[in-house]
Amino acid sequence: MDLVILGAGGKLARLLRPLFPRKARWFARADVDIHDTAALRVALRDADAVICMAGVTNASAQPLHMNTDIAVRTLDAAQDVSAGRVILLSSAAVYGVTAGVCTEDGPTAPNSEYGKAKLVMESAAAQHPHPNTVLRLGNVAGADAILAGWVPGFRLDQLPDGSTPCRSYIGPNALARTLLQLSEATALPPLLNVAAPGCIQMGALLDAARLEWRPKPAAAATIPSVNLDTTRLRMFTEFKSSDSTPMGIVEDWQNRQS
Template identity: 60%
Template sequence: MGVVVLGAGGKLGQLLQPIYPGAATWLTRADVDVLNSAALTQVLAGADAVICLAGVTNTSTQPMALNTTLARAVLDAAATAQAGRVILFSSAAVYGHTPSPLHEDGPAAPVAPYGFAKLEMEEMATAHPHPNVTIRLGNVAGADAILGNWKPGFTLDTFEDGTTPRRSYIGPNTLARVIHDLTRADTVPDLINVAAPGAVEMGALLEAANLAWEIRPATEHTIANVTLDTARLEQVTTFHPQDSTAAGIVADWRAAKAAQ
């Protein structure tokens, strides 16, 4: 049957669908209610892999616990339907203020409800008998707070030395390729960081995109560096040097926008 993608109506799903490199069935909430077990089991019957984008974001007014509820529903239905591997989406937010580089086997120390909710979802998935892999996703260009939410007068935390926060990023096309590879790999770790290797300054991304921004003094709460260790991911997929540069990430984002 191929790959089934759930939650295709969200920001990430809309970004990825036109550029996904393989055949897939993209389903929104209007197509199937993830909490309707009978309907979900029917659409997942015989699927080679299931990509679950359905979830609650950190800006949602819905209960954060719904992340675990939705993920469990998908895993249960996949098991009943005898579907293949399920890919779930967690977040780098589970690491909190843990010093970088951030490895999957290192400590998770979330500081906000979203991070705690995603960690709870991870723990449920680890205990679930159906094959699954949970992605700890870094920032996705275009679905982020910088490129995706830019508007005139945009401000960015800046440190005294003039630098801006460094974050692990990934372009939409690169992410689509990575997810496709994760659906096809013979073996995949249960938990895996997903971002391009290294990190980029947020200010450098805005400059590469020719988007003006204003300095906002960093505070004691500003995290200077969030760099995901991608060694585990690099055993499954291949990256190119430009995937990790501000210019390359912006070019990837613009190509994805043009495809929409």
């Protein structure tokens, strides 16, 4: 199977590449500029599957609407050379302040410009004729603002009930395995939540990693919980019970060479 992965220079790809369970063709922007149509077609020729990790975040110099442009250009090139299914990365940020468990067919309510931009990208992908699946990715240990963003004196929002914000998480090894299995699947739905089952309090995650933190009152805009429903995902991959525990996620993150 010929697997192509775009966006190799990004934070997530740099985290996952050493862990990826099989050989793939990785392309950073220095190798293939997605805006160079001819070069992109050459890169995707003969690909049985394509994972596009390229994208624009709040920290990027490019405007957020470029996420849609990147997705459409990738899908256009894949269609032009008859490549296989394209897997695009969206974000749990599209759910925003959605209450309860977030399902792929349920409501979205992004409260950030990033989440809104990803939702627009999803819409463009859904309308494209080339086969594609959009992954609404939860927090990834090691590419997040908690474990990866920790510094001495770290302060974390504490909700009025004494808890800390709860998020769906996945460790980098578990994510690498999941992405490979999805790329090899013969029939994927157009939309999938991607995270380990369950919801992890951020304070518990820091405690498991033995990273000291101090609470601060949560701001009014703080989202208490983003809990992704992974029922659909688990039709294509399996998780160990430890994948859903603070310690298991921390150990996955710390064991980045496994």
